[in-house]
Amino acid sequence: MDLSAVPILDQHCHALLRDGAVSGAAAYASFFTESGDATMHARHVPESVFYRWAVRELGALLECGPTTEAVLAARGRVSAEALARRLLGEANIGALLVDHGYLTDETWTPAELAARVPCRVWPILRLETLAQTLIVRHETFDAAVDAYSAVVERARADGFVALKSIIAYRTGLAVASASRADAAAAFGPVKERARRDGRVRLADKPLTDYLLLRALEIAERQGMPVQIHTGFGDADLDLREANPLHLRPLLESGRYARVPFVLLHASYPYVRELSYLAAMYRNVYADVGLAIPHVAAEIPAVLRQLLGLAPASKVMYSSDASQIPELYWLAARWARRGLGAMLDELVALGALGGDEALAMAGRVLGVNAAEIYGLPWP
């Protein structure tokens, strides 16, 4: 099944570097791993299937040899803008939902990105980054929380199509109901650090939980989708705390029944746990980004596990790509190929008709996201 004509709505990604120049092989390899370890970048990442496969595919696209040196030379001959336009165009990506809260200063803003690539771009509001900025700016807990609530209230009017939380990274997914008094007590030491350093990394549980629940109350009133990081990620993540099953009390509370929860990254390696949640709760959706492209050889298996239990109306494509356009292109390419291979098996088995399989692919690659975020599509 060739899905290259099915347009993609990449429902969770980040922004591209303004200056796309890459300084060498190890720096290039660093884009193909979540590890921050320099020895991993120099010695081991180039031995991964993900990296090898990526370089072979890029070598073919850029009409150079399948080596890092050849790919770096070929990409160095064009501007960051031209490379982005070509790769995102080739990938037939119709729209990007962009979380600009990562590497904010080094990357194009959503508006700058929209002016450079052949895709529509809508922004996503990252909650913890917002809270950090406001804690630096405001003296008291009340002032910081009021400012935070005001921005979240206005998010939809300001053009954001979803909220996004990285609480898994900070204090884990076992979000507990925190009282205003507990949160206010936690604010003091956080504000101290903010005063001292001029910035702050928020990882204080009563405060992170309180702020997320505040945002969820607002999202509930507005029916605003909320993306939540689950599963693997950067080195500062305790993977045990990122198991999506920790979200059960929050889902069971019934207080956020109107919030579409989009659980990111296939919750990898908790893929079947995610599939179960998406199959059980009407407002839980499973995303595949980061797992696609990182797990490369395992992409059909991940899709098979998600669609094994969760309905196709609950599974959505994204790349979680950032910084270099190669990642958006590879993720789109491998998602279509993996999905096509998996659906071909189901058609051969007699489980689906060809038209049903194609409609399912369309749902996963864009239609579901368009419905959930209320976006025009295609």
Ligand SMILES: [Zn+2]
């Ligand atoms: Zn992300």
